[in-house]
Amino acid sequence: MNAVALHRSPWGRVRDRLACALIVVGITLPATAFAQALNMINGDVTQKVALSDLHAMSDTTFTLYDPYQGRDVEMQGVEFRTFLIEQFGEVPPALHFTAWDDYEVTLEGWDDPNWYLISSEDGDPLTIRTRGPVRLVERDYNNQGNGDRDVENLREFNDWIWMIRSIEAKW
Amino acid sequence: MTSKTRPVAQPTVRPRPLARQHRYFTWLSLSLMSFLALMVLIVYESRWVYPEIQGYFSQTGSLTGQQLSTRARVYLQNAQSELLSDQAEQDALDAATLDIDLAYGLTDVHIYRREYTCAEPSLKELDRLAALFVTRGIDRVAAAMALFAPIQCLTYIEMNQLDRRGAAINDFSESTRQHSQVLTYSSLLIFVMGLAFWWLHERQLKRTDRATQETFEWIKRAMRDPLTGIGNRSALHHDVLAQQHQSLGLILVDIDFFKQYNDAYGHPQGDTLLRQLATLIGETLNDEAQLYRLGGDEFAALLHCPNTDTLKRYCRQLIEGLREAGFAHPAHPDQKGVTLSVGGSCFVADEATFPNAYEAADKALYRVKAMGRDGWQVTEDA
Numbered sequence: 001m002n003a004v005a006l007h008r009s010p011w012g013r014v015r016d017r018l019a020c021a022l023i024v025v026g027i028t029l030p031a032t033a034f035a036q037a038l039n040m041i042n043g044d045v046t047q048k049v050a051l052s053d054l055h056a057m058s059d060t061t062f063t064l065y066d067p068y069q070g071r072d073v074e075m076q077g078v079e080f081r082t083f084l085i086e087q088f089g090e091v092p093p094a095l096h097f098t099a100w101d102d103y104e105v106t107l108e109g110w111d112d113p114n115w116y117l118i119s120s121e122d123g124d125p126l127t128i129r130t131r132g133p134v135r136l137v138e139r140d141y142n143n144q145g146n147g148d149r150d151v152e153n154l155r156e157f158n159d160w161i162w163m164i165r166s167i168e169a170k171w
Numbered sequence: 172m173t174s175k176t177r178p179v180a181q182p183t184v185r186p187r188p189l190a191r192q193h194r195y196f197t198w199l200s201l202s203l204m205s206f207l208a209l210m211v212l213i214v215y216e217s218r219w220v221y222p223e224i225q226g227y228f229s230q231t232g233s234l235t236g237q238q239l240s241t242r243a244r245v246y247l248q249n250a251q252s253e254l255l256s257d258q259a260e261q262d263a264l265d266a267a268t269l270d271i272d273l274a275y276g277l278t279d280v281h282i283y284r285r286e287y288t289c290a291e292p293s294l295k296e297l298d299r300l301a302a303l304f305v306t307r308g309i310d311r312v313a314a315a316m317a318l319f320a321p322i323q324c325l326t327y328i329e330m331n332q333l334d335r336r337g338a339a340i341n342d343f344s345e346s347t348r349q350h351s352q353v354l355t356y357s358s359l360l361i362f363v364m365g366l367a368f369w370w371l372h373e374r375q376l377k378r379t380d381r382a383t384q385e386t387f388e389w390i391k392r393a394m395r396d397p398l399t400g401i402g403n404r405s406a407l408h409h410d411v412l413a414q415q416h417q418s419l420g421l422i423l424v425d426i427d428f429f430k431q432y433n434d435a436y437g438h439p440q441g442d443t444l445l446r447q448l449a450t451l452i453g454e455t456l457n458d459e460a461q462l463y464r465l466g467g468d469e470f471a472a473l474l475h476c477p478n479t480d481t482l483k484r485y486c487r488q489l490i491e492g493l494r495e496a497g498f499a500h501p502a503h504p505d506q507k508g509v510t511l512s513v514g515g516s517c518f519v520a521d522e523a524t525f526p527n528a529y530e531a532a533d534k535a536l537y538r539v540k541a542m543g544r545d546g547w548q549v550t551e552d553a
Contacts, residue, residue, distance in 0.1 A: 067281070068280045068281060069280070069281050070280075070281025070282070070284075070285065071281070100269075100273060101242065101246075101273050101276070101277070127272070128269070128272040128273060128275075128276055129272050129275045129276050129279065130276065130279075131276045152282070154239075154280070154282065162276070163273070163276065
């Protein structure tokens with residue numbers, strides 16, 4: 001580091017701090033602007049679950065190797081089965097997911113305690129940039145009777161649903 | 172004259188020697204194991220290929236089948252379109268921001284960061300643009316231009332990943348070809364081995380059958396009198412045991428003065444007389460009796476006998492039939508033709524009762540001889 005850098009003007013420091021703040025705002029703003037709630041659809045009724053409420057009900061924290069990030073991540077969320085029972089009264093036979101990246105899929109077999117709906121990573125709320133605002137993960141993905149999954153092969157984790165925008169019960 | 176005597180009963184089949192059975196079982200089991208191995212191999216190979224194919228092609232055509240880099244590039248191109256559209260400034264920036272965020276989320280994966288040096292700078296560039304959108308510190312055209320670098324990076328990743336996927340598919344194809352060859356040659360080898368073992372099994376089976384037939388033939392010969400073609404003493408004993416608990420009649424026949432006949436005519440003529448008598452006895456007793464030559468000039472007949480009256484009738488028929496045949500005997504002391512002494516007894520067939528029945532019939536025979544021969548006697552209670 002050179003001398004010039006050590007003797008920056010006060011205006012320069014203010015400008016740097018402003019830039020940092022803008023970047024932080026820039027990163028967090030999209031989530032606040034576009035993804036404020038998770039839509040839970042049951043027939044004709046659509047209930048919006050605010051992300052703040054979702055954060056509040058996220059009562060489980062666990063550390064998991066995230067193959068997409070290539071490192072251990074502390075995830076915070078709620079057991080998905082319990083969440084479904086709270087929202088729909090019971091676990092629907094199938095669920096239709098819609099994601100912010102226009103991904104849509106209908107899947108069955110959610111009465112499984114291994115699935116977690118996470119909303120925070122390493123203490124920070126998920127955003128679209130971090131494949132949020134909510135994401136479904138398997139808490140123990142190597143104990144599903146399929147043998148160890150190859151964490152280098154991301155196709156084996158395609159069933160982790162990202163950027164969830166709405167969940168519709170299919171009865 | 173034609174003989175109507177019934178053939179000697181077939182001996183019961185004896186079990187094969189243990190060693191031969193073992194070898195027979197071994198070829199068969201080896202053959203079956205070969206075909207089983209062939210099936211196992213085919214099933215194994217099928218199970219190997221199917222998951223590989225599914226891994227490569229099951230998601231083709233779906234959104235998850237696309238590369239993350241492809242989807243990210245499309246979002247950035249959408250962002251460019253939004254920025255260059257005619258819509259209001261704020262709407263354009265909001266739409267572009269969402270697209271950039273989505274592209275960021277799809278690009279920010281460990282493997283891209285690790286494998287592609289352009290990934291990190293591209294993500295930083297997206298960060299920078301997003302921040303400038305907030306402060307409106309960049310005009311829309313410049314922002315659209317700035318997205319070209321990340322798009323170029325994503326295109327590079329996309330192409331490289333496609334190359335890798337192509338190489339993986341080529342490897343899989345080559346591996347499948349090798350497996351196919353192994354499967355073909357292994358199947359062929361195992362199939363040929365299975366056929367060879369089966370052929371050995373069949374050959375062994377034929378040998379065993381041939382050996383059994385030879386044994387049967389040998390036993391038949393051993394139980395047959397070679398001169399007359401009727402059964403011998405062993406056959407008599409065997410047949411009695413084969414008809415246990417049945418009411419049978421035993422008739423013993425002795426040619427009177429046969430020694431003198433031989434002395435007069437010679438042994439070849441004596442043999443001829445024996446054959447003729449065997450045929451005559453068979454015809455006289457119709458097909459009811461089984462005939463045996465017990466040795467020398469002694470014959471035996473075994474027949475079903477519900478009572479002694481039936482047995483007496485048979486004995487009478489025998490004497491009368493011989494008289495009608497009128498065989499000449501030039502040396503007969505009583506100047507008669509060939510005459511017979513006949514003794515009989517009825518019994519219920521059993522290993523224990525047969526010696527008694529034989530003794531009773533023999534005593535009856537000797538009573539006839541003592542009374543001057545050429546007659547018959549039946550012992551009532553054997």
